[in-house]
Amino acid sequence: MNLRPTANLVLVLSTLMACATSTPEDQASRLVEKYLNSSSELSSISDARNVYSTTLSALIQRDQSSVQDGEVGKLNFEPLCNCQDTGGIEKVTLNSPSEDSVDLSIQWSSQELPSSITLTFVKESGQWRVDEIRSKDVPSLKLFLSPSPKQQP
Template identity: 30%
Template sequence: MIRALLAATMLLAAPVLAAEATPTTFVTALYHAYDKPDADPLGRGAGKVFSPSLLALVRAARAPNGEVGKLDFDPICACQDADGLRLLSVTTKHVFGKNANVVSKFRISATERVVDLTLIKTTAGWRVDDVSSAGVGSLRRLLADSERKR
């Protein structure tokens, strides 16, 4: 009886816990999703990764029919192939109300990478609102500039 009550409580609490995730736990889960072979933060699950405004820019930058568009890489890993991605650290630098800045450090093969994620808290939880890495100063700016040139 107690187990059933605990299980029911956990099921009811799960959405609350997900909504109350910290920026660090959100980003950690984001990178651990790459452990699965079907990880695709730009595809079906993009709404759970990006803020609505950045998601609109990401979708506009993807070329139709599988052709290469302006967004020809995965901005979360700053790569084209995330095979073997190993998360090294996630550090929350700043949290200001519904905004946060989180730095992720990870390794793909022998290459260490650092990605700076700007997050906003939506009603659905934390979402990526901008991405900066060595190759891209601001994903939002890159995509917005690309959209203006159309």
């Protein structure tokens, strides 16, 4: 599924949101609408349990709770776009769908250099959740947030 201009993306996402059955496309459209549009001030980090898989949510929560007041953990950006400012989606592509997982690639045009990010969704308890995020700067969010061997008890 390739979506070019933003108007088409909004139309397709609105149509997908109207579907009664939860699909990766449904979840992706909700994430884009809630966290990745240019007027959103929300962060998926604060809603980790509803956005991310159990494993990735636990890593995010561990990172956020491991810092003292006023400090920032490793995750000092919106993980869904690997950015500070959202908006400027140029293209969304659904890759490798299966019954239990699917990859969604998002290409951004609003950053200094065009960039892309891949979200891997898995099905947990009947809901699609983001289980991994890959980009040029962060090849694996799970590895990025995992404690180094020195930090493990």
